[in-house]
Amino acid sequence: MNEARTLFTAEHVPSQAEFELFARVSGDDNPIHVNAAFSARTRFGRTVAHGMFLYTLIWSRTRAALPGVLSLEQTLKFPNPSYAGEALRLEATLEPAAAGHALVSARITRVADGEITCEATTLVNLGGRKA
Numbered sequence: 097m098n099e100a101r102t103l104f105t106a107e108h109v110p111s112q113a114e115f116e117l118f119a120r121v122s123g124d125d126n127p128i129h130v131n132a133a134f135s136a137r138t139r140f141g142r143t144v145a146h147g148m149f150l151y152t153l154i155w156s157r158t159r160a161a162l163p164g165v166l167s168l169e170q171t172l173k174f175p176n177p178s179y180a181g182e183a184l185r186l187e188a189t190l191e192p193a194a195a196g197h198a199l200v201s202a203r204i205t206r207v208a209d210g211e212i213t214c215e216a217t218t219l220v221n222l223g224g225r226k227a
Contacts, residue, residue, distance in 0.1 A: 098191075098192040099191075100189045100190065100191035100201070101189060101190055102187075102188075102190075103157075103158065103161050103162075103188040103190040103200060103202075104158070104160075104161050104186070104187070104188050105185070105186065106157060106185075106186045107183055107184065107185055107186070108153055108184050108186060109181065109182065109183045110145055110149070110153075110178060110179075110180055110182075110184065111181065112132075112143060112180040112181075114149070114180075115129050115130060115143055115145060115149065115180060116130050118146050118148075118149040118152075119146070122146065122148065122149075124146055124148075126146075128143065128144055129144060129145070129146050131143070140177050142179055142180070143179070143180055144177040144178060144179060145177070145178040145179070145180075145213075147172065147214065150174065150178060150184075150204055151172060151214065151216055153184070153186055153204065154186060154188060154200075154202045154204070154214070154216050154218075155167070157186060157188065158188065158202075158218070158220070161190075162190075162220070162222065165220045165221065165222060165223060166220060166223065167218055167219075167220055168197070168218075168219045168220060168221055169219045170216060170217065170218040170219070171216070171217045172214065172215070172216050173214070173215040173216075174214055175211075175213070175215070176206070176211045176212060176213045177213060178204065178206065178213040178214070182206055182207070182208060183206070183207035183208070184204050184205065184206060184207065184213065185204065185205045185206075185207050186202065186203075186204050187203050187204075187205075188200055188201065188202035188203075189202075193219065196221060196222055196223075197219060197220065197221055198219075198220055198222055199217060199218070199220075200216075200217070200218040200219075200220055201216075201217050202216045202217075203216075
């Protein structure tokens with residue numbers, strides 16, 4: 097039986113410019129992501145990353161590690177915020193599933209305190225690859 101293996105580990109420091117670009121591309125211009133004055137009055141005290149922005153960090157690295165892979169379904173959790181200018185650690189494993197499929201389990205944590213900001217599980221079609 098095949099075991100789970102590391103798919104990738106990486107660090108990324110998101111910028112406010114990335115939050116703003118993602119807001120323009122996605123149409124999600126909620127002020128919690130793009131308006132510093134508004135965000136300063138929230139419980140976060142500053143702008144926070146879009147949840148789907150965080151998932152794009154995972155998915156882009158998944159696609160780089162497994163060119164041609166297709167996402168079939170995903171589950172996502174965002175238990176804590178990610179902030180502009182603060183380093184994030186991205187980690188993912190790949191575990192074989194049914195023939196031609198695998199499970200990508202990923203986590204993003206804040207480097208400063210180890211708090212999890214995104215947990216993702218994605219069932220993928222490997223397109224003829226082996227996990």
